[in-house]
Amino acid sequence: MNRYAVRIGSALALALSFQLGQFATASAAENPYGYDGKRVVFETLVQRSGGPAVSADDPGLHQLVRNAGGSVTWDADNQYVLVTFPGPTVISFAIGDAHYLIGSVSHPAAFAPFVRDGHAFIPLNDVLRALKLPAYSTAAADAAPATSTPLPGPVSTADVAPAPTTPPFATPMPSPQPDQLAQVTGVDVQVQPGSVTIRIGITGNGAYEWHRLRAPDNRWWIDVHTARLATAPIDQNGGALVSAVRVRQQPADTVRVALSLPASEQVDVAPGNDGITIVVSNRIVAAATRGSGTFGSIATANASPLASPAASPGARYVPSNPRLIVLDPGHGGSDPGAVRGSLQEKMVTLDIAKRVRDLLVDRGWQVVMTRTDDRDVFAANDSAHDELQARDDVANSRGARLLVSVHVNSYVNSGPHGVATYYYKAGDLALAQALSRRIASELGINNNGVIKDKLYVVNHAVMPAALVETAYISNPDDFALLQSGSWRQRMAQAIADGIVDFTESN
Numbered sequence: 001m002n003r004y005a006v007r008i009g010s011a012l013a014l015a016l017s018f019q020l021g022q023f024a025t026a027s028a029a030e031n032p033y034g035y036d037g038k039r040v041v042f043e044t045l046v047q048r049s050g051g052p053a054v055s056a057d058d059p060g061l062h063q064l065v066r067n068a069g070g071s072v073t074w075d076a077d078n079q080y081v082l083v084t085f086p087g088p089t090v091i092s093f094a095i096g097d098a099h100y101l102i103g104s105v106s107h108p109a110a111f112a113p114f115v116r117d118g119h120a121f122i123p124l125n126d127v128l129r130a131l132k133l134p135a136y137s138t139a140a141a142d143a144a145p146a147t148s149t150p151l152p153g154p155v156s157t158a159d160v161a162p163a164p165t166t167p168p169f170a171t172p173m174p175s176p177q178p179d180q181l182a183q184v185t186g187v188d189v190q191v192q193p194g195s196v197t198i199r200i201g202i203t204g205n206g207a208y209e210w211h212r213l214r215a216p217d218n219r220w221w222i223d224v225h226t227a228r229l230a231t232a233p234i235d236q237n238g239g240a241l242v243s244a245v246r247v248r249q250q251p252a253d254t255v256r257v258a259l260s261l262p263a264s265e266q267v268d269v270a271p272g273n274d275g276i277t278i279v280v281s282n283r284i285v286a287a288a289t290r291g292s293g294t295f296g297s298i299a300t301a302n303a304s305p306l307a308s309p310a311a312s313p314g315a316r317y318v319p320s321n322p323r324l325i326v327l328d329p330g331h332g333g334s335d336p337g338a339v340r341g342s343l344q345e346k347m348v349t350l351d352i353a354k355r356v357r358d359l360l361v362d363r364g365w366q367v368v369m370t371r372t373d374d375r376d377v378f379a380a381n382d383s384a385h386d387e388l389q390a391r392d393d394v395a396n397s398r399g400a401r402l403l404v405s406v407h408v409n410s411y412v413n414s415g416p417h418g419v420a421t422y423y424y425k426a427g428d429l430a431l432a433q434a435l436s437r438r439i440a441s442e443l444g445i446n447n448n449g450v451i452k453d454k455l456y457v458v459n460h461a462v463m464p465a466a467l468v469e470t471a472y473i474s475n476p477d478d479f480a481l482l483q484s485g486s487w488r489q490r491m492a493q494a495i496a497d498g499i500v501d502f503t504e505s506n
């Protein structure tokens, strides 16, 4: 569902408010959320400075919303939570955005929704307020055990007046500025012998990613991020090679162009100044299943999505999501990285990256990790190229502000020790220096400074990127540090501080 194309007003949500509003005034001292004589209990509450946060998969939240005829959806790929009611009314929360939308109307949120261990947390009281329910009070909920006093019966829509035309909020804020979104203006399909050229016209800058499903499915699609479809949905035929071209607005400001292919045809993607050109040809059988890049002036500055961003030192990276930090815990799954005894690099990097994430989220940043558990990002036992590119894809496709990869160093003997921060592109240096400064000042570890090296994950990130080799697992003193939770916390603090320092001066 399109976040921006939903009308305001839901008979069911308002019906709910009539029933529960009455009950809430009668017994404000108790947890007032319940149906069919059962109380709704929120099992995942986390206290934030702005109020209680609830996980989007909390059973209590789902029960509450379900009883109002709605549903809760967490879209991890697109980083938003939708609470949908018939009508339709959609309340949408985007991770890292301290506003939420009811239909197309923006409201300030108690705090920016955040992700922890793969679960999206949203402001509970904003959901309750949208449902016209009283705010949740910890004291009141504690005072009233979940199994006590019966509650009013189920809500019946039959005896409720039609929904009034006034929105639930008296002073709606303006919608998000449309000029920040790229506009997909149309699609032109040209069928030639042996190939089909599909031109997607786009104004503005942004990032895209494409995917294809393996044979025999052969579906292929490209998502244009931070974009709005300026035309009606498009359905077109592409001749023998492309049986259908479909263009649709997706949630979270994404426009999807999907191709139905009768076979595993070669699909080439070429971004340009005014859009993206896709050429489908019957020459070669395609192997890749996904890719990403940027379009608009940032794409043409780099000449080709495959070219190293370092090839164009004059081009300044413009993040489409300037509040988003991507953290990359090195290795994972089938690749343990450096190992000594029972200590595996992949677990240390994950632990440190999670600590960095929590510190940044607490400071209001949106954070996406390339992995949040012990897994390969691309596939088990894949090539280094595929695995590392998949990590860059996470950052590139989202237009992140910067990318920091966390690793543990190792050598053939125990001599080398300490931390080093790697960079490669011109735009990486300031980030590496900011990280290195904080690591030097906050940790008493031997600091080997910043080192220029053509590391794949740094070089293929379109944004400023750096890789921290936190310590040598092969050195006994460093090995002891790596095993210490408090040291890993201090390293995480230094990395988080370095990231924030960089964003403040760049």
Ligand SMILES: [Zn+2]
Binding pocket: 330, 331, 337, 338, 345, 407, 408
């Ligand atoms: Zn490593």
